[in-house]
Amino acid sequence: MVHRFCAICGKDLDKNAPHFGMCLDCFLKENVLFDLPEKFTFRTCIDCGSYAVKEEWFNPEYNEIFSIIEEVLNKFLLKPLSKKKNLDFLVDFDEKSLTYSSKDLLTSLNIKIKGYVINDEKINHEHQLSVHINYELCKNCTNIRGGTYFISIMQLRVKSEDQFPLIKEVLDFIFEYVENKFDEDHRQYITKTVDAKYGIDLYLSTNELMNYIIRILKGNYHFLLKRTKKLVGRDIQRGKNIYRQKTLIKFMPFSRNDKILIDDEEFIVENIFKNKIQLRNQEGSRLTKEYQFFFNKNIIVKNKDEGD
Numbered sequence: 001m002v003h004r005f006c007a008i009c010g011k012d013l014d015k016n017a018p019h020f021g022m023c024l025d026c027f028l029k030e031n032v033l034f035d036l037p038e039k040f041t042f043r044t045c046i047d048c049g050s051y052a053v054k055e056e057w058f059n060p061e062y063n064e065i066f067s068i069i070e071e072v073l074n075k076f077l078l079k080p081l082s083k084k085k086n087l088d089f090l091v092d093f094d095e096k097s098l099t100y101s102s103k104d105l106l107t108s109l110n111i112k113i114k115g116y117v118i119n120d121e122k123i124n125h126e127h128q129l130s131v132h133i134n135y136e137l138c139k140n141c142t143n144i145r146g147g148t149y150f151i152s153i154m155q156l157r158v159k160s161e162d163q164f165p166l167i168k169e170v171l172d173f174i175f176e177y178v179e180n181k182f183d184e185d186h187r188q189y190i191t192k193t194v195d196a197k198y199g200i201d202l203y204l205s206t207n208e209l210m211n212y213i214i215r216i217l218k219g220n221y222h223f224l225l226k227r228t229k230k231l232v233g234r235d236i237q238r239g240k241n242i243y244r245q246k247t248l249i250k251f252m253p254f255s256r257n258d259k260i261l262i263d264d265e266e267f268i269v270e271n272i273f274k275n276k277i278q279l280r281n282q283e284g285s286r287l288t289k290e291y292q293f294f295f296n297k298n299i300i301v302k303n304k305d306e307g308d
Contacts, residue, residue, distance in 0.1 A: 040130070041134065042076075044134075051068055069131060073091060073129075087117060090113070092112040093111055107132065110131075111131055112128055113126070143191075150191040150244075152210040153246045155247065157251070158251050159198065188205060190203065222251070223291075256272050260301050261299070277294065
C-alpha cells in the first residue's frame with residue numbers, strides 16, 4: 001500500500017482526504033470555498049423597512065432589523081454563491097460589536113459567516129464581515145410623506161344626494177381593501193381624497209391600484225365606467241411612458257326590483273346585466289337599455305314603501 005502524506009505540512013493522508021496531495025486543513029487554506037468583501041453597506045428605509053444596495057428597493061419579509069440584515073446578506077452575497085458552488089451558510093451576529101446612533105438605530109455590527117459544502121460539512125470556511133447600515137426614506141415613503149404624489153384619479157359619482165350613503169359605503173369598502181393591499185405592497189396607497197359635487201375623487205399612487213379597485217367594485221356594484229389617460233412622463237429604468245389615468249365611475253341610481261319613473265311611466269327594474277338594464281312596465285312589456293340611457297334621462301326612483 002502506497003503511503004501518502006500532505007505535500008504542504010507532511011501529515012499522513014487517509015482515504016478521506018479531499019485532495020490526493022493535501023490534508024483537509026491545507027486543502028481549505030489553499031482552496032477557499034468563497035470570497036466575500038470585508039465590509040458591506042446597504043440602505044434601509046426608516047419608515048417602511050425596505051432595503052436597497054443600488055437603486056432598486058425591496059420589501060423585507062419581516063420588518064425587524066436583524067431579519068432585514070440577514071435577508072440582505074442572503075439576497076446580495078450568499079444566495080449567488082450557494083447556487084454556484086452548492087454551499088449552505090450560517091450567519092452569526094456579534095452582539096458585542098453592535099453600534100447604535102443617537103436615535104437608537106443600529107448602524108454597524110460584525111458578522112461571522114460560515115459556509116460549507118452541502119454534501120460534506122467538513123469542507124467549510126469562515127469569514128468575518130463588517131456590516132454598515134444607512135437610514136433614509138425610500139422613494140415610496142418620500143412620496144407618502146409629501147402627500148402630493150399620485151398617478152391616477154378615480155372619480156366616484158352618484159346621480160343625486162339621495163345616494164350619498166352609497167358613496168360612504170363604497171369608500172369604506174375601498175379603504176379597507178387598499179389598507180390590506182398596502183400591507184402587501186407599499187407602493188399601493190391613496191394619496192388624498194377631494195370632495196366633489198355628487199361624489200368624491202380618490203388620488204391613487206399607481207395605475208395598478210386603480211385597476212385593482214375597479215375589479216373589486218365590479219363584483220359588488222353596478223356602474224357606468226369611463227376611462228381617459230394623459231402622458232405625464234417616462235420611466236427611464238423601464239423604458240416606458242408614464243400615463244396618468246382618470247376613471248369616472250357613475251353608480252346606477254337604482255337596484256334590482258326597484259320601481260322607477262321615466263317620463264312619468266312606471267317600470268320595474270327586472271334585471272341588471274353587465275352593460276344593460278332590463279325593465280318591465282305595468283302592462284308586462286320589457287324594455288332593455290344601456291347604462292348611459294339612465295344618466296341622460298330624468299329618473300325618479302320610488303321608495304319601496306310607497307303605494308301605487
